[in-house]
Amino acid sequence: MKNxxxxxxxxxxxxxxxxxxxxxxxxxxxxxxxxxxxxDTHGYPPMWTRENTFETVVHIILEQQIxxxxxxxxxxxxxxxxxxxxxxxxxxxxxEEMRACxxxxxxxxxxxxxxxxxxxxxxxxxSLPQMSDEEVRKILVSLKGIGxxxxxxxxxxxxxxxxxxxxxxxxxxxxxxxxxxxxxxxTKEEILEISEQWKPFRSVASMMLWHYYLxxxxxxxx
Numbered sequence: 739m740k741n742x743x744x745x746x747x748x749x750x751x752x753x754x755x756x757x758x759x760x761x762x763x764x765x766x767x768x769x770x771x772x773x774x775x776x777x778d779t780h781g782y783p784p785m786w787t788r789e790n791t792f793e794t795v796v797h798i799i800l801e802q803q804i805x806x807x808x809x810x811x812x813x814x815x816x817x818x819x820x821x822x823x824x825x826x827x828x829x830x831x832x833x834e835e836m837r838a839c840x841x842x843x844x845x846x847x848x849x850x851x852x853x854x855x856x857x858x859x860x861x862x863x864x865s866l867p868q869m870s871d872e873e874v875r876k877i878l879v880s881l882k883g884i885g886x887x888x889x890x891x892x893x894x895x896x897x898x899x900x901x902x903x904x905x906x907x908x909x910x911x912x913x914x915x916x917x918x919x920x921x922x923x924x925t926k927e928e929i930l931e932i933s934e935q936w937k938p939f940r941s942v943a944s945m946m947l948w949h950y951y952l953x954x955x956x957x958x959x960x
Contacts, residue, residue, distance in 0.1 A: 752900060752901075753900060754785070754898050754900050754941065754942055755898065756785065759782075759785045762939050762942045763777055763782055763946060764777070766936060766942060769935070770935065770936070773936075773946050776947075776950045780949055780950060780953040783945045783946050783948065783949030784945075784949070786894075786945060786948075787896070788895045788896050789896070790863050790867065790896050792823065792825060792863065793813075793823040794896055795852060795863070796816070796849050796852070797809065797810075798888050798891050799845055799849055799883060799884070799888060800813055800841070801891070802845070802883075808840070811840060812841055815838070816841070818839075819831065819835060819838075819839055825853035825854070826853075828853045829853060836849075845883070847882065848883025848884070849883075851881055851882045852881055852883075861881065866897065871899055871902065874892070874897065875889045878892060885906070886905075887904060887907060890903075890904040891904065894941045899941060900939050900941050900942060901938040901939060901940050902941045903930065903933040903936070903941075903943070904944060905930055905933075907944075909948060910947045911929055913948065913950050913951035914929060914932065914947055916950075917947065
């Protein structure tokens, strides 16, 4: 990677955007030689974002513990069936129709619970951007089937918060272990301690890790 300005001063920000994302990547590269290697070797990561909609949260639920491709296939099936994924459209689908859309029984329960919470005004997605990370997390994890990983992905991709490290994400964790040549037995606590050096931009560092994971899925850093 060429023409990168070293030691770019960064003003702390709670969200990333097209205006600051690449500068944040460059800042992290100046702080961490391994992230610098990722940036120099693979370029800037995509700035992955998602709209703040019911469909987005459904998509994240579908992604729990399965491949991204399988989750997207299920989401597209739901779109075909409903035209537009809304709480009301979900209520109109019976169990058999949900199964035909590749949605498991357990995730059907989670998605219907989310739909009911929105209809009952127990959760208002439009109000979440005004809340702190912890306030958003508390609201989301109060819903059945939504844990910290789902909340992390929502905070990172939808609210574009800068300082989230998704410790429950295997791709991010394995990429970190491979990039820094750590033992497979490295503990969760040790991983979190390493991620502390990237504060307050751990979300951006995580996207650099995902970029490395997707760009270089087999080879170790040399």
